[in-house]
Amino acid sequence: MDEKIIKVLIAKPGLDGHDRGAKVISHALKEAGMEVIYSGLHKTIDQIVHIALQEDVDIIGLSIMTGAHISIVGKLMKKMQEEDIIDKTVFVGGVIPAKDISKLKDLGVAGVFPGGTPLFETIELIKTHMKRT
């Protein structure tokens, strides 16, 4: 089984205590053949970047339900630049209003999956993105 396997960190930043969605997506990505690390609740941006660095993941998936997604993603991108791990791809899921999707993409997010997005769409986008890179 020596082959490149996509490694994903599913992270829950901030004070948000709802992680059903994060667990569902973690399970789905595992079923799709990826290796998934779930961060657990209440992680700071520094902690998330620290985990991503030690685990050398390909993808950081943020699950955000608090409405603070713009500010959280901005901080994450800044910290990733500081730690020189900008090669890792960032996806965001959760409660994300449609009007904010383009703003998140402008910040460098590769894909946004608001609640209700079919799981296969998330899986396909990650796989397609990894093929390109």
Added chain:
Amino acid sequence: MDLAKKVLQGDEKSAARLISIMEDGGDEGYRLIPLLFPHTGKANIIGITGTPGAGKSTLIGKLAVIFANNGKKVGIIAVDPTSMKNHGALLGDRLRMKDAENTEGIFIRSMASRGYPGGIAKATAGTVYVLEALGKDIIMVETVGSGQTDTQIYSLCNTIITVLTPDYGDEVQLMKAGLLEIGDIVAINKSENTNAEDISTDVKAYINQRETKGRQIPVLTIQAKEGSGIEKLVDAINEHFVYLSKNIHGKELKKEKLKTLMLALLREELWGKALKTWTDNECFDGIVKKLQKGEIDPYTAVRAALEIKSL
């Protein structure tokens, strides 16, 4: 070359990348190990095994913080199972190591077993060397936790801690080969749940029948979540490390383990190469078809495969 140099300078990011290259089967990763190997051998490599849900990750998290507070640099490798159906894995061990995650100097790496047998991954040994070269004094390896066959860490680690819980089963479980057989220290976790002393007495009774070269195997009751009993466990780990380094039996054992580790890696390499040779051969599909049609049994199919001429 640069990657190995950076690891030796203590760069975590380079260590993480080198581990990934090894995990993905890249020979270029394993080829860097000889550059790191001369800088290894001093760290205490501790294996933690036991059944799923026994509390291995929680225990490792607590141990790591105590070691770190005592001025040690700690590395953790937490192995979880890879799905045999889709090759995916949920790596959920570091979730239980929150305190360790927030402590300076602790490096945690999750790792999927990727089909390697015995409770670790092919890259686990290489990762131990990388973490030693990174400057870690203590490296803890957590096995998959699939139970009695999680024994591959025996050849990789100096000290094995077998983690049991009071609901491990009946005494027949204690008589079986496997987990208890390889433990240098036994920790009975979640000891608040029942009469821990009775359990401890039962375990000791079977442990004492083992050939241990004059050393008594400690059986400790702990509550990993609350952190109770962990200090005693640290003492037992340190005592065993001294025992191994000062005792002639310990030195011989280390040599024996290295040979076992090499043979285990060799077996996997040979299997991988042989499997490719077989499946690439046109006769192979014919044999499999006969098997699937019920014309031959699996043992006959294996004999036929072994007789494929090009081998």
